[in-house]
Amino acid sequence: MSRLKNYDAIVIGGGHNGLTAAAYLGRAGKKVLVLERRHILGGAAVTEEVFPGFKFSVCSYVVSLMKANVIRELMLPKFGLEILPLESTFTPLENDYLLRTADSDQTYREIARHSLRDAEAYTRFGPLMGQIGMAVRPILETIAPNAIKPSLSDLFNSKKLLDHIKTLTTQQFEYLTKLMTMSSADFLDEWFEFEPLKATMSASGIIGTFMGPRSPGSAYVMLHHYMGDIDGAFRAWGFQRGGTGEVSMAIARSAEHFGVDIKTEASVMNVIIKNNKAVGVALENGDEYHSDIVISGLDPKQSFLNLINENELPSEFVKDINNFRIRGSSGKVNLALDGLPDFTCLPGDGHHLRGAISISPSYDHLENAYDDAKYGNFSRKPFMDVILPSVLDPEMAPPGKHVMSCFVQYAPYNISGGWNDEKREAFGDTVVDTLANYAPNIKDIILHRQVLTPADLESTFGLTEGNIFHGELTIQQLFSLRPAVRWADYTTPIRNYYQCGSGTHPGGGITGSPGEMAAKKILGML
């Protein structure tokens, strides 16, 4: 065992939030060390050359929620942040398709082919959600107050939030209430009639969550996805040049620019605690690092049940963390392709391949997919959110070849009998078969296939149960309750031990927000 030099702060986990927290602390002049278990930085926002010449955003694959001030303050464009727009959402159907693009006339025309009324309603829906997003944003951007023992700044922030809520119009209030309580299907039924449109829009209400479109609460998850913001434009999803790993690398470069030390292949075994106070970390290789504070970017289960001896924690808190819902519901299939998929309903390599391809023909398709998962199976006909990164960024694949990223739901972590190689391959086959229903040539052009089950997401990326958001974004575990009441302000029951991952407010997605706000909270306390 060797004792190594002292730091002001140690961040456990080189995911994008850990790196963000480190960069902010470094920027404030602190001496910071980031320790990453894997050989590569980024956590779930990582790019890997899985097959020679084919690069994949292995896990998290699109960017939209990255906070504008984080981009600015960490100077991320200077360090490699380059987000290319995803131009459309394409929903292939049996004999037809639904296409929505960045152009309002084209989108109107395409929706009007199916429903004139929907085409009209759609032009009002987006701006309304933007307004609601604007109403919610200050909540997301406030450090969640300690609901039991509020500090002075908690009271000040709560007052500010209340004042903000008073400025909401009755319309904003009405829709906010609906979004907080309804299912995405019920909410969308109030607006639209064309099933594939509703189903595709509802899909953003189930992503990363063990719920179906008809589960109450899914409307909020949909809103969470609506707050995507690139260059100030709401609901603009994009693809990072070089894959999402480059977002993490941009943050890492920024952190290093601010003097942060980053070590990979440095697996933390536990947080060293003395007199209920974190004083450093012990690595699996026996090394120890000491610091004034320790920050975990891991999910709440890892941060509290794995890195710390339960005896150090209040039993109520342990219970809350045990109850924290982090059910994995999705898998990821990454394909290396010899060419482009050719969709029966819209042949050729047109604009529709430059955006998201959504396998979401109906609510029933999604709800049936959920039903399979409820009873311990992966969906026989899953929902899929597919993109072709190499169409947007040719450097992702060798010339003429392509990479395809398929986010697949549902794949329950707790599958009957547990995940094994056979089931993984069966899951992969199901995904390819589902795609082949719409693009029959897919089977002929697959060169390589990487299938990641929730169990793989857990073992590879350390995501408990394979949950991509470090815990579901349901109302009972948001804001002051994320991850547990009283400990939603990035502090923990252990002094000098903090949390900064997606399991804290305001939750998952490539936002940088938990990392930023945790760092700001810590800097305010130091």
Place this chain on the structure above:
Amino acid sequence: MNYYNQFKANTQLKLSPFFERTSKLNESQEWRRWSGYLSATNYDLTHENEYFAIRTKAALLDISPLKKYLVEGPDALNLLDRLVTRNIKICKVGQVMYTPWCDENGKVIDDGTVQRLSENRYRITSAEPNLDWINHVATGMKVKIIDDSESTAALAIQGPNSREILNSISEISLNGLKFFSLMDTNFNGMPVSISRTGYTGDLGYEIWMKPENALSIWDLLLEKGNAFGITPTGLHALDISRIEAGLILLDVDYISSRHAIIESRKSSPFELGLGWAVKMKKNNFIGRNALKKELDRGPEWEFVGIEIEWSDLENHYRNVGLAPVLPSTAWRTSTPLFFNSEQIGYATSGTWSPILKKYIALAHVKSEYSKKGTMLDFEIKIEHFKKTTTAQIVNTPFFNPERKRSCPA
């Protein structure tokens, strides 16, 4: 669709039933979007000849991108009377009414015309899609609402010679067709309906037809109209003439309350100079209660015409050594208006009027500054520097020829 369009353009935009012809005539290949359609900006390299066709000859405009709805059934009248601010009960068969319609708060959603086609059948024209709203208002009523936007093609023929051209083609003479009236007739056996309406403030007609007859009717009009100076005309010329006529344009002069997002972007009919079209005496219509309240306290804004004074403008240019520079086409950039250095309004569209030889604009001003003759300061940029120049509130329409309404003796 029944018509066959041979022209294959590589576009994601919609093509009108006349595109086969207009695409070949458009020598400038300048196009604008209008409701998702490709629509000619000007056919010549400049719009001037087309503008003067409207005022001195006859201009032919493809207005098919207009939104059109058919309302039919026993409750058609009730629906329309509830929907719009004008009294539809007095609208006779064969009559057309221009009207705005509002939301429950009395804010304008859109404006357009209502044509009474028969006892229980109407056609509504509008700038934006309104199917959702009309259906919403029709809840519980015995009516059928049909989107007629693509099942009816339309041309506008505008200008002093337009009547003579139509008379040379139409089976029935148009001499008796009064301003804002509608008649059915046929051109060489092709049925059309003709309304004496338009967006130019001149003598003019709009022709409503089946899309499958569109090209034949276009050809017939050009052939017979040749001797009368018929001129395919684009949106640049139309924009100038509609400003001269003091006619508002959605998304330029006002924003539909359905899309306004914030309250301050919305306008009541009173604030758009459409108070004359609000019939408070008629039965409950949508927005009536709110409009009643607004009428009692007086609207906050007025919509006015302004004339930018020549001498002051000329001086500004003389000071930098230039002759006055005038806008070559109509503009639609919101432009501040001041009174004693305080901004009290903004102009939303303006143009040099070639027929009046005046620089004119349409503007929103706070009510207390809206009296005719009030002198305001209009913001301009002279050689990159902001200045103000004097502008006077004047009556609209700026241009209102006798022939617009008159019928031959």
